[in-house]
Amino acid sequence: MASDSPLYIGFDLSTQQLKGLVVNSDLKVVHVAKFDFDADSKGFPIKKGVLNNEAEHEVFAPVALWLQALDGVLESLRKQGLDFRRVKGISGAGQQHGSVYWGQNAESLLRNLDSSKSLEEQLEGAFSHPYSPNWQDSSTQNECDEFDAALGDRKDLAQATGSKAHHRFTGPQILRFTRKHPEVYKKTSRISLVSSFLASLFLGHIAPFDISDVCGMNLWNIKKGAYDERLIQLCSGAFGVEDLKQKLGEVPEDGGLHLGSVHAYFVERFGFSPDCTVIPATGDNPATILALPLLPSDAMVSLGTSTTFLMSTPSYKPDPATHFFNHPTTPGLYMFMLCYKNGGLAREHVRDAINESLKDTPAQPWANFDKVALQTAPLGQQSPTDPMKMGLFFPRHEIVPNIPKGQWRFTYDANTGNLKETTDGWNSPQDEARAIVESQLLSCRLRSRDLTVSPGGGLPSQPRRVYLVGGGSKNKAIAKIAGEILGGVEGVYSLDVGDNACALGAAYKAVWGIERQPGQTFENLIGQRWNEAEFIEKIADGYQKGVFEQYGQAVEGFEKMELQVLQQVAEKGDGDDY
Ligand SMILES: Nc1ncnc2c1ncn2[C@@H]1O[C@H](COP(=O)(O)OP(=O)(O)O)[C@@H](O)[C@H]1O
């Protein structure tokens, strides 16, 4: 490639870090920089990127932290030798659902950014509220109940917005905000999602919401392609519909829209070209499905702080247990998603417990976890007549299903259907390495089975391929178990970019936004340039006859186990009952 050929940057503003990844028009990665919130930030008492108010089940992140991180990542890219003049387009991905509350002076502070000062110095005062509610927050049960009831019940809400009410969704969060901080809400000029916040910084004015990420609010009526008036009415509380609509702003349909040129701050401070164009940033999960030309028969599992299961599909089949979003680039397609709060951090608890029980601190912290997980038989069954061991391991209030934190261990006899809550026969924590991975993946299989089809040849319904992405995708033990449980006729794959899939998807979105021909879809453009042999690697077998069917029986027990736990917590007046 010529030394002045175009480059594109995708940013990923996730829970624990901000990444910036640069690609060329051939989709090859040429630079990656990362700012780890806990390790690299100064002045924020955060842990794993967030702050907690346990008493109210609140989880939130300081917005100024992200300003510090953005200058930090751009500085790292400069040190790596990135020639910013070549960057033709920028897009991004933000952790979903988080909201940023801008003060009255926001537009003027953004417009007048001074390149001799840092973003943090200049914009610290641009917010009416210094914190962004995080997707791990579960403070909004009352508001969720009101959202579910607003259109009838949770099924009706899911039908309209793609999801039932969820604690982390922005609509219930805004409603709670109007009640907890009415004076601050009154002084708020605009509300951004984390994705549109990121785009706003580059633009130097407040960017609109993205057509996919807006579906994570419980406010957008997907089939109507507009805000749902009844939900806006509810969410605006005492402040009125027009006021809220003005705070939220318009939502352009085109995910490749040219929002405008990068602000002079970035031109003067880092050497961007003044005609570098900002393309809408989307949610981190929608961006992840853009990291490759994903087919409707494929599944992606993102093993980040959260575990998410993602598919691209032409069918809109909303259900209270799942999520549907508009596809980030392609009208007529949807993104199907399951999201587990107890993903990476829950697996880390088991990993640490195993290392502790072995009194070992291995150089590769996952070494013991992996060894034990692979030594354990599927479902802990030494022989087919043994009962299956299965459990739920939730150090945090879980989303799917809505169950408060806790641990539950069961045995299940698939022949008799007998399910028993017991720790008998469990060797904890060793048995939990395999059990926690199985638990997360059995839940994915249970909830995605209606979207998968038989690949033919008499094989059972399953994905064509399973792609693993996110921090946990480098773990071969998890990949092996994923293939055994989810299947995948062609196998389990990881992306060459490892845990940077989300930033890569954002960078590809920028390539598409700038280089597409009129009417050219994302799939078409990326599909033509995609170099499969170079970009992905098969890391585990997928469908294996026998074990796949064994896990098929386990799914039945797993469903029963969840229902039993849901009933127990409902009797205690905790959680809810879908
Ligand atoms: N070798 C590994 N095996 C399993 N999990 C891992 C491994 N390496 C990193 N992880 C997990 O990856 C998570 C971070 O994933 P990442 O996708 O980078 O985060 P984010 O959610 O912030 O985007 C950590 O919580 C960690 O548990």
Ligand SMILES: O=C(CO)[C@@H](O)[C@H](O)COP(=O)(O)O
């Ligand atoms: O809440 C969700 C999706 O609904 C999470 O997936 C967030 O989008 C944060 O993701 P990571 O930081 O784990 O990537």
